[in-house]
Amino acid sequence: MTSRREFFRKAGLATAAAGTTAFAAPYVKAANAKITWRLQTYAGPALAEHVIKPSIDRFNKIANGEMEIELYHADQLVPTGELFRAMQRGTIDAVQSDDDSIAAPVDVSVFGGYFPFASRYSLDVPTLFYEYGLDKIWEEAYSEVEGVKWLSAGSWDPCNFATVSPIKSLADLKGKRIFTFPTAGKFLSRFGVVPVTLPWEDVEVAVQTGELDGIAWSGITEDYTVGWADVTKYFLTNNISGAWCGSYFANEERWNELPDHLKELFRACMDSSHYHRLYWYWAGEAKLRTQGTKMELTSIPDAEWKQVEAEAHKFWDEIAKTSPRCAKVVEILKQYAATMEKAGAPYRYG
Template structure:
């Protein structure tokens, strides 16, 4: 689920400082100033309606006492190094994917994905209402970070050069994938190819791969994947996901106690505002894509179930076996899915 910089579109970073503006609030100097780098590119709805909205909400709710200076993906550092920078205290805040840190913390593998989607907001609701915040903050705290919260994330689809109608079509297919998606596809017989995100377009164009999973539909569209992949398998196989907000523990400790709930509330408000706009954007894109000649290939429930079972097997047999904390987290998530009506086996 990595989102590195791509030269084809302003999706992950600006080409120059003139491409974005930092929020400025009021004439009075803030008591606390945070630098925040996002995984979202400057030209995306995610950056405008989530990241910049968060900064605005923080300023308003704290009466200007806390200012957040936002930077799009790649502006200060690569997206893959943001979590490490926050852990070391060289960056105050990261809007990122904690899976980037899973090499140092096995409990964070597949942290942004679920085996199945029962509800588009299941990851968000689990964190805030299903015990997720307690489990995740315990894990993150030992790396000198405060887990501020999460934002809803649209699910991912498979973009391909030929129609993929079910798991049987994955056998032998060359698929660019990463993380849980890579392990899940491999379990189903795909030939998984490891490629950085900035190479997915050319890999499809040149036939290095037959299909890719990368990130959400609006981002993939911004990269121009519809030009080289005329088929998209739907619905999302990674539903209910989230993006993560982490704060350096040293930076969080400096925030007065009365302001901390206000910052947390600012994130919730920005997250819901973004989710509304993102869902609308994706629906509009689906219509636009079909009109342009792209085919949305609908998988039947029976095939989706096979995909879910493969992903769940990886999570149980591989990831949970490597980390007791991951096993505890997975158990909590599966119980939450059960309450929503998901049949685990």
């Protein structure tokens, strides 16, 4: 709350007599003045240390006083579900999140976060965007929304269950109250999961008090990094997605006002952030499965888990019917999956 109050003070919060609230834009353009942006990430403080802070620190150092990006964590200034609108209004200058969680008003937002079985490995996400053309589709979608510029997508960790009681069959999922992403929750509800939405910072306590039975928000690396491994006992090795798809966004006016060299610097630092996550998660998932001491590994037999994968493909077809653009994305996902299966190891095993 202290950070939020300070944000409102800096942003020039003003309340009209009629009860409406207006925010002054946090960035003020002035000749030869340092440009200051506020960027809020989806990640809490411990996770942000790995998924974004190194790249922002690097940006601020290289910008050499011309520009500074102030980094804020999950829900610190604005609830995650309101981030898109806040950025659109200019009360926040940039965002790192998935399209799904910030309620981006574009049809392709459903594919952000964890779209079930769209990826098997972390390299699938950048390959789909920058070799199979999803970047052009995202640019087109966001060009239809006033005030926001989509900048780049990258890969995070897989989506596994971390739970208080063990999951060893699909039947064990029924009735489980799980913190997860909107689209992932919608899909998992087909197997009896009860999706729960909470502020990120409340999740650990909610598990301790029994409000939640578990989490399907990350892989094992984040479970250990953010403290969830301290309050859950079991980690399900089966996942519904091999990599989370997250993006960087900016207020369009703020982005357009940047000189070209600062735009290129920001793009380079985004790439640096994407690259860091690729190897940090890849190493962490294997290391903590084999050397971690806080969580017991469980698995659902492959033959039974194939029911989940088959249901995911039905889900894909349902999403494809929602818009021609979504149909195009689903067709690309199918083409990509077929190519990877045909290529075999190391692209796909089993």
